Amino acid sequence: MATHTSAHKYYVPDQSSWPFMLTLALVLTLGSTAFWLNGHNVIAPYLAAIGLAALLVMVFIWFRDVVHENLGGVYGHQEDMTFRWAMSWFIFSEVMFFAAFFGALFYTRMIALPWLNGEGEKFFTNMYLWPSFEGVWPTNGPGHVGGDFETVNAWHLPLINTVLLLTSSVTVTWAHWGLKEDNRFKLCLGLFLTAALGGTFLYFQAVEYIEAYEHLGLTLGSGIYGSTFFLLTGFHGMHVTLGTLMLTIILLRCLKGHFSSHDHFGFEAVAWYWHFVDVVWLGLFVFVYIL
Template identity: 50%
Template sequence: MSSTTHGTTPYYFVPGPSRHPIMAAIGLFFVILGAGQWINAHQWGAYSLAFGLLWWWVVLFQWFREAIGESESGLYGHKIDLSFRWSMSWFIFSEVMFFGAFFTALWWARTHSLPTLGSLDNALLWPDFKAVWPSMAAGVTGSPADLVEPFQTVGPFWLPTINTALLLSSGVTLTIAHHALRADHRAQCIRFMWLTVLLGIVFLVVQGYEYYHLYTELNLKLNSGAYGSTFYMLTGFHGLHVFIGMLMLLFITLRLQKGHFTAERHFGFEGAAWYWHFVDVVWLGLYFLVYWL
């Protein structure tokens, strides 16, 4: 297959054997091992997590540098471009399923678990239980033996609304940058890409401040019942995806400044843009289902 050519470019480029996949898997092993031990209060878990992350990022940097070199040297043709598009599409689909599981958990707790518990006899274990969401918020009811400290819920104003405006604005600036690249206006594209990266950074800063506010003033923590766990799992994982997407956009911007991508061939740019728009859509779901309802 690799010997079949289309003009001067291989019809389907087949790379040689590579150590990068197994090396990346080793790094992920230390990441997962360290994260599990760190959560369970083992001191060495933090070191394993840091080592695994450093290992993994070094491997990914080398792997991407090799792939970029192959692309810039003209080895990638239409079939490779199509395979990249399918791969990114399935990756985003898997991310949709990932967040869908947590959205479903939130929906199930509110519409099924809580009403079911409220219809049972709670006089012995929890005399003052009330089937309202969230059941252990301050001013609603106390948990038996004070298993969960009272907390306050989070409303949409103002930090979540500010972050919504930031992410939606970043989607607009990214789209403008994409149109500029397709029109071969590289300088304009780079300017709007830097603006998109900046908006992503500001979003993360605002979310970090929101977490500080929730912990110190609202007493909302990860162990604050089903509300706290689903809130932090959804917003925390989304924040992680924003951070990853911001790094992707930063990397793409640096490549643009080095002269990579053309008006006709720029799937690396498009793939990062797809991911960022996916992050935008997930946040809209979070904004309405977590903060408003």
């Protein structure tokens, strides 16, 4: 085991096989899932389940090792700054990830749609290829390739989910105040409420997806609107799932007394991530559901 001989010496852990094994689990999970989605249903679902199980085990063991390092007192100010910068850059990469999807939505609505409608210098596109195309949003594409569909009512489940996530930002901040005050009850209750709100959000999003597919005719194949709708909301839902899992893990650690008012960056990192998820949803609610 690596030793920490000086309070000012930067801690460098020993070599670990967990990153390589986690990569193998990811390749197995994503690769088999891709085959499964493309109709290879004989063995692909089982390989995907094995890969997912291996992924969860690897993450648990790896996180356990990091928690033990933290509790062992090997991290100092330099390590804390490293973690903060790493989390900041990670969230920045997530901002760029969603910016690409919002950019695709902007390009479709503000540039491609007017072109297809014959505006500007691209009027030949409308004249010779799709003369009957009407550039309105939402669209199922030229020639109605996406079929008929209805949009999701923004003032029903999406509004409820907006209230849930905004409330969860308040509860996680309340939990942070409790941690700074060394109030374990406020901390744990706030985290529990935040995770519960995240789980409720995911439930309502699943209900919304079922309604969209079964009753509204809105699917991934519903033209450019359907694809952008499900890509943006689906990836956000994946981030809410990850955030809820992270909140649950931090709650379990708080119940075991792992954090103090002066040493709790693990909590702060998850809180940062959760606030980011909330901000992204506000953008989705405005630009995907309302406008």
